[in-house]
Amino acid sequence: MMNLQKKKLYTLLALVALFVILFICNMLLSPYHMRIINLVGINIALVVSLNLTNGFCGVFSLGHAGFMAVGAYVAAILSLPLVKKAIILPELPKWLGSVELSFLPSLIIGGLVAAICALIIGYPVLRLRGHYLAVATLGFLVVIQVVITQLQDFTRGARGINGLTQYTNTWWVWIFTCITIYVVWRIINSAYGRGMMAIREDDLAAEAMGVNLTKYRLLAFCVGAFFAGIGGALWAHLITVVTPLSFSYDRTFSLVVMSVIGGMSSITGGVVGASLMTLVPELLRNLEVGITVGGISIPPLYGISQIVLSVVLIIVIIVRPKGIVGSREFSWNLFKKKKWNTMNQMEN
């Protein structure tokens, strides 16, 4: 075992290294590549927060994209410059039409509104279990899309809100990613996380040991929604457009796939899953165009990336049904003992 001081130092060094690398990337790489790096960061945060709800607490939610949508729209409406707002959303009520918040408060309010939505729908829905809960949260996703499409005065309906300022940059994304990981790590290494895992293992026994099911489930659900809301808002201000279709089934399922591939009840799993499933499709996309390697030219193979990805998914699920990382967790001891530690042995 390494001592705590040393681990803290290593973690700090790793963080500094990460941001130095990002800084260098920012200078050297093209906007296209930086966009991918930013999407990796956002996806990591989204999947790690999804893992808290789905993996650690066992509340299998398919509503993550719904919370992203809420966060994205709220932040977009709040941060839209007044001039544009008057043109794009003339029907907004006065108090909203005359507000232009800077990015940080917009993000936080976006996250909070998403968390409040989670609280409201969570209270009745979290009494359900397993498939029923998954279907109910999927229902929430549908409701959110319908509401967004119909609330024309606030959202411009199906046309979406465009012309958002591109506030989101590498720093916003990766600081948010680090905060998300830190908060989730703190939660799972506290009484709250243990209570959540106990609920996942056996909810009756957890309740019989004094764990308040509703409270802990709601907590996991709302924290997940909060980060999903901010993630959605960051995403919106990266792409600069939000439409009801930005956050549909596709997005929920791709997040769930990332989570399952990496390992649902592990932060490390979330990071690995999100990184792989964001990067690999982008790499494969290059194949579709067709490349010439050493005189041998490969013709364009349209759709090959999706086929390869699907095959990889099937293989991973067969070979490692609990995900690439499983429920293990990264630890600095790894380098010393050459052995993975289960997360429960991690020190606080």
Next chain:
Amino acid sequence: MASSILEVDKVTKYFRGLKAVSDYSLTLEKGVIAGLIGPNGAGKTTVFNLLTGVFTPTSGTIRLHQQDIAGQRLDQIVSLGMARTFQNLRLFTKLTVLDNVLVAAQINKDYGFWAAIAGLPSFKKGEKDLRERASALLEDMGLLHLADELSGNLPYGDQRKLEIARALATGPRVLLLDEPAAGMNPRESQELTETIRIIRDKYDLTILLIEHDMHVVMNLCDNIQVLSYGEIIAEGKPADIRSNQQVIEAYLGRAAANA
């Protein structure tokens, strides 16, 4: 009586038309070890489920420390001081032995959500206290050397002990043990009998236990109730129960009792 810690009065439970438990009454004096026995399907575990809030009684009252608890949630009843173990082990098998106990111990945690997220000193101190308490309990049950094992990997007997350690961690005044000696060999159940006495004294407990192992029951219990088809058919000291005609009939059948 002032010293009675748990008073159950005429509790009845119907599942649709089926009467599972009828007019079950019990008065537990402080410090007593009471036994609940009866043939399979007599409703013993249903009684536990009624007492701990898994089921709500159809009628009747349950008073813990003079407070009516019928219809309260499990976690509320635990926090009022009545904990239980499960007949068919319900450990958190993918958590470590220590974490299993910590989950139960944290009913008395003294830090909040924001302190945990910020990693405040109150959180660190709270966690340290919880760990110390949990370790002490594991030591009492002879499980401390297994603290970092996944609880699902423990041998059966140790899992039973862990169930008790976990229930104790909630800081109960009344402890309900559902077949604590099930699956144990005679030597293990003898040890368990001793352990139950020791924890009763050390933690100032009142214990109600369901058990099929008559050695354990007769050795340990001050009072015994016999349940058959959801009704109490006999109640008294171990010696009285052993010679009670109705009890022998319920267990062995009338023909055997007359033989």
